[in-house]
Amino acid sequence: MFDLSVIVNNFAFLVVQGLLGFGGFSGGTLRLAIPAIVLGFFLGIFIGIARLARSWWISLPATLYVEFFRGVPLVMVIFWIWFIIPQLLRFPIPEYGVALTAFVIFEAAYFGEIVRAGIQSVPRGQVEAATALGLTRPQSMRFVVLPQAIRNMVPSLVTQMIVLFKDTSLASIIGYVDLTKAAQIVNNREIRPFELYLFIAVVYFVCTYSMSRIAARFEHRLA
Amino acid sequence: MRRLLAALFALGFVAVAAPALAETTLEKISGTGVLTVGTRRGSPPFGFVSKTNEWVGFSIDLVEQAIKPAIEKKLGKVIKVELKESTPATRIPLLTSNQVDLIAETMTDTRARRDSVDFSLTYFVTGAQFLVKKGSAIHGIQDIVGRRVAAQQGSTNAKIIRERVPTAELREFPDQPAAFQALAQGQVQAYTNDGIQLAGLKAKAPRPAEWEIVGDFYSYEPFGMAMRKNESDFRAVVNNGLMEAIESGQYFELYEKWFGPKGEVPYPLAPENKRFLLMQVVPK
Amino acid sequence: MRYAFHWEVLWSGQSGRWLLQGLATTVELSALGWVLAAALGIVSGAMRTVPWRPLRALATVYVEFFRNVPLLVWMFFWYFGVPPLLPEAIREWLFRHGAEFWAGTFALGVYHGARMSEVIRGGIQAIPRTQFEAAVAMGLTTFQAYRLVIVPIALRLSIPPATNESLNLLKNSSVALTISVAELTFQTRQIEAYTARALEALTAGTVIYLVLCVGIAAIMARVEHRFAIPGLIARGG
Numbered sequence: 001m002f003d004l005s006v007i008v009n010n011f012a013f014l015v016v017q018g019l020l021g022f023g024g025f026s027g028g029t030l031r032l033a034i035p036a037i038v039l040g041f042f043l044g045i046f047i048g049i050a051r052l053a054r055s056w057w058i059s060l061p062a063t064l065y066v067e068f069f070r071g072v073p074l075v076m077v078i079f080w081i082w083f084i085i086p087q088l089l090r091f092p093i094p095e096y097g098v099a100l101t102a103f104v105i106f107e108a109a110y111f112g113e114i115v116r117a118g119i120q121s122v123p124r125g126q127v128e129a130a131t132a133l134g135l136t137r138p139q140s141m142r143f144v145v146l147p148q149a150i151r152n153m154v155p156s157l158v159t160q161m162i163v164l165f166k167d168t169s170l171a172s173i174i175g176y177v178d179l180t181k182a183a184q185i186v187n188n189r190e191i192r193p194f195e196l197y198l199f200i201a202v203v204y205f206v207c208t209y210s211m212s213r214i215a216a217r218f219e220h221r222l223a
Numbered sequence: 224m225r226r227l228l229a230a231l232f233a234l235g236f237v238a239v240a241a242p243a244l245a246e247t248t249l250e251k252i253s254g255t256g257v258l259t260v261g262t263r264r265g266s267p268p269f270g271f272v273s274k275t276n277e278w279v280g281f282s283i284d285l286v287e288q289a290i291k292p293a294i295e296k297k298l299g300k301v302i303k304v305e306l307k308e309s310t311p312a313t314r315i316p317l318l319t320s321n322q323v324d325l326i327a328e329t330m331t332d333t334r335a336r337r338d339s340v341d342f343s344l345t346y347f348v349t350g351a352q353f354l355v356k357k358g359s360a361i362h363g364i365q366d367i368v369g370r371r372v373a374a375q376q377g378s379t380n381a382k383i384i385r386e387r388v389p390t391a392e393l394r395e396f397p398d399q400p401a402a403f404q405a406l407a408q409g410q411v412q413a414y415t416n417d418g419i420q421l422a423g424l425k426a427k428a429p430r431p432a433e434w435e436i437v438g439d440f441y442s443y444e445p446f447g448m449a450m451r452k453n454e455s456d457f458r459a460v461v462n463n464g465l466m467e468a469i470e471s472g473q474y475f476e477l478y479e480k481w482f483g484p485k486g487e488v489p490y491p492l493a494p495e496n497k498r499f500l501l502m503q504v505v506p507k
Numbered sequence: 508m509r510y511a512f513h514w515e516v517l518w519s520g521q522s523g524r525w526l527l528q529g530l531a532t533t534v535e536l537s538a539l540g541w542v543l544a545a546a547l548g549i550v551s552g553a554m555r556t557v558p559w560r561p562l563r564a565l566a567t568v569y570v571e572f573f574r575n576v577p578l579l580v581w582m583f584f585w586y587f588g589v590p591p592l593l594p595e596a597i598r599e600w601l602f603r604h605g606a607e608f609w610a611g612t613f614a615l616g617v618y619h620g621a622r623m624s625e626v627i628r629g630g631i632q633a634i635p636r637t638q639f640e641a642a643v644a645m646g647l648t649t650f651q652a653y654r655l656v657i658v659p660i661a662l663r664l665s666i667p668p669a670t671n672e673s674l675n676l677l678k679n680s681s682v683a684l685t686i687s688v689a690e691l692t693f694q695t696r697q698i699e700a701y702t703a704r705a706l707e708a709l710t711a712g713t714v715i716y717l718v719l720c721v722g723i724a725a726i727m728a729r730v731e732h733r734f735a736i737p738g739l740i741a742r743g744g
Contacts, residue, residue: 024276
């Protein structure tokens with residue numbers, strides 16, 4: 001009944017192609033997740049700061065951005081990017097580009113909210129003190145507020161990163177050969193869904209759980 | 224902050240301004256040196272992932288050996304073929320959004336679809352049937368009333384079943400593998416698709432003897448390669464490629480490779496189908 | 508952009524009916540999934556804070572395993588992986604009664620239950636420990652203390668994050684299209700496939716999701732205001 005040979009025989013394809021992204025297909029969970037996390041977070045910082053800007057013409061677009069992307073499913077955003085960007089540019093985008101753009105744009109809205117909450121958690125007195133010391137607004141943001149805010153944000157940031165990591169499985173919908181798609185491809189041939197899906201569940205678990213463990217240690221050091 | 228905004232505006236401007244430089248598909252291929260083709264990953268033997276995890280199939284070979292040389296001859300330069308995955312639900316949007324230049328898979332040429340895309344000449348002829356577990360009570364379209372039948376979302380078969388047997392419980396899946404999976408586990412009692420695709424599925428299944436293809440063709444499914452509308456230059460090149468392959472016999476060699484007695488999915492070419500293919504070839 | 512919009516495809520032919528059916532399925536799927544997620548979340552969230560180790564461990568295993576694996580994988584797992592393991596009779600019954608819908612509901616509920624659990628646990632941990640001690644001192648058993656004191660307060664505290672999580676559940680219900688549940692995203696693709704008008708169909712789907720999510724968020728903001736516990740926490744903004 002339970003047949004592990006399907007995992008053993010396709011282990012290289014699942015891990016090397018699916019998880020890492022080396023092989024004949026455009027794919028790889030890690031190859032997508034890591035840049036998406038980094039870029040999404042940086043875009044998120046700008047959006048979070050923009051939401052708190054004093055001028056409405058900066059804060060309003062940022063607010064609309066956040067509300068919009070938090071109001072639609074990621075699957076929809078992926079379809080939008082997939083069908084619309086090439087229409088605008090008139091040339092095809094590789095699946096990798098579609099997926100990365102969709103994740104960065106979508107997740108930046110969530111990271112933006114975390115950054116905003118983090119900044120708001122810094123006591124007002126800190127900014128006032130920085131101003132009194134002669135720092136300009138951008139300087140006080142960069143040297144005083146953000147470092148403290150980031151420390152407060154760490155737990156929710158890590159949670160969001162894990163969410164993003166798991167969300168990359170949706171890139172399989174557009175034919176990107178990530179871990180999920182690799183399992184699907186093997187399954188189409190072998191018809192062993194239970195073993196295959198359980199196996200990739202374990203792989204995802206190992207990745208995300210170790211992410212949260214490392215983060216917990218890091219948090220402990222910061223506290 | 225202001226610099227960021229300026230950059231954003233610039234980016235937006237580029238995005239809006241770019242499409243003004245509308246170019247034809249041939250110009251685009253010439254410019255990029257790449258022909259992007261949408262094909263299947265789970266429809267043996269037209270397009271599928273082999274045991275060694277390579278993307279292969281009859282449609283892919285046709286593009287590589289018939290269409291690509293024709294385009295290269297026309298443009299006078301070497302081009303590269305890039306494959307992308309398409310499914311019945313995504314192939315037309317993929318074409319119209321410029322994500323691919325050509326759909327070469329198991330797409331049926333229909334009059335309704337000709338409203339949105341253009342087709343090459345017909346390169347394969349088949350009809351819809353049912354795949355069932357051996358010994359099933361379903362023997363054709365007359366038996367599916369009240370039964371759970373799987374189909375691919377956006378396929379011609381799904382549309383026909385919906386119209387002709389509205390009492391069948393139709394379950395539509397994004398792609399063929401998921402639909403077959405559902406059949407394999409009894410989630411549905413039959414899976415309907417073009418006969419040749421069912422033959423491909425059966426041949427590639429882990430235990431082919433467990434499956435049976437039943438029923439007469441309840442539809443006519445001529446496969447064509449699809450292109451964006453109103454690109455007659457490009458279409459002429461694609462058609463020339465296909466005609467040359469049929470005329471030179473290369474098409475039939477490929478047919479033998481995939482559908483011959485020693486091929487992946489043995490499926491002899493009916494004499495009338497062969498004549499039909501040959502008659503589509505117009506004089507030089 | 509050389510794209511001529513044809514918005515009429517959204518109400519001509521079957522499109523309008525498909526969209527409404529999709530909306531109904533999305534709401535149904537999300538509502539049932541939410542009930543399951545809320546129940547699992549409250550029970551396991553509470554269990555993670557009780558002073559009895561085996562219960563805590565059990566809840567931790569559930570939460571960590573289910574929330575650390577993508578929902579899409581769970582969808583495939585529940586739909587394709589589990590039925591072959593069920594007894595014949597149950598399996599047949601399920602297949603006859605919309606197995607894809609139930610697999611989707613289950614996947615959504617169990618996955619979001621694990622995430623909801625974290626929200627509830629956060630709510631419980633925000634309650635001063637003395638509340639629990641006081642409840643026990645008044646003669647309540649641990650179970651009673653949780654049922655009558657801790658959980659009700661925690662629920663009121665968790666309304667804002669729980670709302671967010673519920674909206675995530677609603678949006679994530681779109682993943683069920685991969686197992687043939689005819690929900691809203693599935694139907695927008697159906698319109699795409701039949702009319703070849705991708706942008707119009709996607710716009711329709713996007714607007715419906717936006718209206719749903721923004722609407723629910725607005726209602727919950729009022730609920731939150733009504734149920735906020737005066738003086739217990741200072742909530743900014």
